[in-house]
Amino acid sequence: MATAELVLGLLHNGPAHGYDVKRGHDAWFPDSRPLAFGQVYTTLSRLERDGLVEVVDRGSEGGPERTVYALTPQGREHLAHWLAEPIQPALGAVDEMVRKVVATIRTGEDASAFLARQRSSHLRRIRELKAVESDSDSSSWLVRDYMALHLDADLRWLDNALDRITEQKETSR
Amino acid sequence: MTELALELIRVEYAYRRDVALRGVSLQVRPGEVVAVTGPSGCGKSTLLHCAAGILRAQAGTVHLVGQNLAELPEADRTRLRRTQAGVVLQFGQLVPDLSLTDNVALPLLLEGHEREAARRAALGWLERVGVADDAAATPSELSGGQNQRAAVARALVTGPAIVFADEPTGSLDTHAGEQIMELLLSSARVGGSALVIVTHDNLVAAYADREVRLRDGVIQHEVSLS
Structure with missing residues (x-):
């Protein structure tokens, strides 16, 4: 997953600290796994090291230190390049299903x-996705x-597999 | 025990050359949404037509709200179908020369309802499905999506125990199809009607409480999705 680039994207509209970045990410992708704090801070440090983000404030306001990060011009350029580049089509998260x-x-x-069980699990997931109220959020429906x-x-694919396996069973009978 | 909306017991049906159903048994509870899926030619439309009493099962029995269709005299069977079973097809089920209002009022008029009351009920339904502004138009003047909305209204105007839908979104684009599915589900829910949807579209099947998958005229598997 392109966490680094997503973090750059989350800083696109202005400087933010790690907590805002995490919250922003989880709001962009409400149906995905939340971004871990640890991952946010590791990613921000790495981006700072590479000159893609910079620290603009270290205010603490009486509480824990809150480092505020902003995009550098290189960071902005890196983000624009990443957004323009198509991804390599490849087997994604479902390859475990194929392997099984x-x-x-x-x-x-x-x-x-197994195929029948997987089929119902997939249908159930689609049902859950459709049950989410369409709200004013501009991108989560995407x-x-x-x-x-x-x-x-x-x-x-599951249907084809099920049909072909059934056919094979019938002809070998 | 609550009476089933629909019960098929070992139903068989064959066309001249092809056997479409080889002893299918199925129960649908009141208010339940069941998707019947499977590859083309698996018998799913034949199953729906036998269940709705459009085709006569050649063997086995079909009980609609507890009544055995084969044992009813023709007039009673027609009446039972008209009042207890709504049907939504892929397209072309509205009478072309009638306005949407008259199309939706038709099942009530055939049941002997007074004309004005039938038209009022029809208008109420057209409003609920979002085509009240086109109530006076005929089907040819409207889009496929608008006609399907009217078809949903016509299927539900009698307050049926069960609605049979055969590829109800088959002639629509994705967005219009989703709107029709949501309308069909919410409308069926209002009156507590059960819904049996025949579809080859997984995104439509995912709306159901249960999936019944057919292959070569037999049930291949049946799974709960709720």
Whole structure:
């Protein structure tokens, strides 16, 4: 995951401290795993080392120290480049599902029960995504749509697999 | 025990050359939403048509709200279907020469309701589904999405125990399809109608409480999604 670039993106609208960055990330991606604090601070230090962000304030206002970071011109350029570049299409998080089916078949087991269970799990997830109220948030529907349509593509693969495995069973009978 | 909205027991149906259903049993509880899925030619539309009494099961029995369709005289069966089963097809089910109001009022008029009362009820439904402004228009003057909204109103105007929908979003784009699905679900919920949706679209099936998947005329699997 491109955490570093996302952090740059979160600083795009102005300087912020680590907590704001984390909160911003979780608001952008409400259906994903929240960003861990540790990861935010490690990422900010690395970006500072590479000259992509700089510290603009170390105020504490009586509480714990709050380092405020801002994008440097190089950081802004890096972000613009990252946003413009298409990603390499590759197998994503679902490759475990494919591996499980291949392993089931290779070990001589019947994959159809697993495929049916996976199918219902995928459908349930789409149902959850659709149940989220559409609100004034300008981008979270984009992420939900992306996820639902990818789950749909997985489901088509699951259907094909289920049909072909059933056919194979029928012909070998 | 609450009466089932629908019960199919070992239903069989064959066309001249093809066997479409090979002994399918299915129960639908009141208010339940069931998606019937499967590849083309698996028998899912035939299942819906047998369940809705549009086709007559050649073997096995179909109980609609506890009544065995095969044992009812023709007139009673027609009446039961008209009052207890709403049907939404992919397209083309509205009468082309009638206004949306008259299309939606039709099931009530056939049931002997007074004309003005039927039209009032129809208008109320057209308002609920968001096409009241086009109440006087005929289907050919409107988009597929608007016609499907009217079709949903017509299916629900009698307050049926169950609504059968065969690929209800099949002729619509994704956004219009989602709107129709949400409308169909919320409208069915208002009257407590059960809903059986035949679809090949996973995004539509995901709205259901339960998925029944057919293959070659038999149930391949049945899973709860709620």
